Amino acid sequence: MPADYSRTKQPIYAVTADYSKNTGAVEYIAHLILTNNRVVAIGKAIQGSGSGAINHPDQKFWRESAKTLTVVLGKATPAATVRDIVRVEIDCTLLPCEGTGGCTTSVSALMKAVGYDGLSVRVFSHRNESAPRPGYLPSRYYDFTVGARNEVLQAARVDTGGWSWAA
Numbered sequence: 157m158p159a160d161y162s163r164t165k166q167p168i169y170a171v172t173a174d175y176s177k178n179t180g181a182v183e184y185i186a187h188l189i190l191t192n193n194r195v196v197a198i199g200k201a202i203q204g205s206g207s208g209a210i211n212h213p214d215q216k217f218w219r220e221s222a223k224t225l226t227v228v229l230g231k232a233t234p235a236a237t238v239r240d241i242v243r244v245e246i247d248c249t250l251l252p253c254e255g256t257g258g259c260t261t262s263v264s265a266l267m268k269a270v271g272y273d274g275l276s277v278r279v280f281s282h283r284n285e286s287a288p289r290p291g292y293l294p295s296r297y298y299d300f301t302v303g304a305r306n307e308v309l310q311a312a313r314v315d316t317g318g319w320s321w322a323a
């Protein structure tokens with residue numbers, strides 16, 4: 157299991173703090189994390205319905221909202237190259253769904269299609285994914301690599317650590 161992770165608040169907290177609410181829409185956004193504290197949104201946040209994995213915000217974001225890696229690198233200040241990439245960070249209300257055609261495997265393929273092949277991704281689920289337990293953070297995260305085989309993506313999805321915002 158990955159170690160618990162304390163996450164620097166800015167600038168992502170400002171746009172995702174309400175993702176932990178237990179009511180309302182299921183929301184999703186991804187940012188490109190670059191060296192020297194540069195963070196660029198990959199697209200506008202998406203809200204999704206629950207009707208079928210293809211309509212989940214995870215897949216809608218990468219199909220409809222995400223800019224290509226080349227475009228996102230061009231938005232960094234100062235300008236960035238692929239050598240400056242630390243990882244992609246995804247903020248979602250709930251961890252991606254599993255199973256055939258589920259977001260766990262489909263998102264990797266959609267990311268590959270818009271130029272993110274081979275990049276490291278850290279997925280942060282904001283809502284509590286489990287009942288309260290002493291010493292266990294209920295908001296979970298996991299890491300995967302874009303383009304990994306489906307069984308590797310599925311194994312990563314269930315190997316989670318806990319996370320919280322840094323004070």
Ligand SMILES: [Zn+2]
Nearest residue numbers: 209212253259
């Ligand atoms: Zn899904």
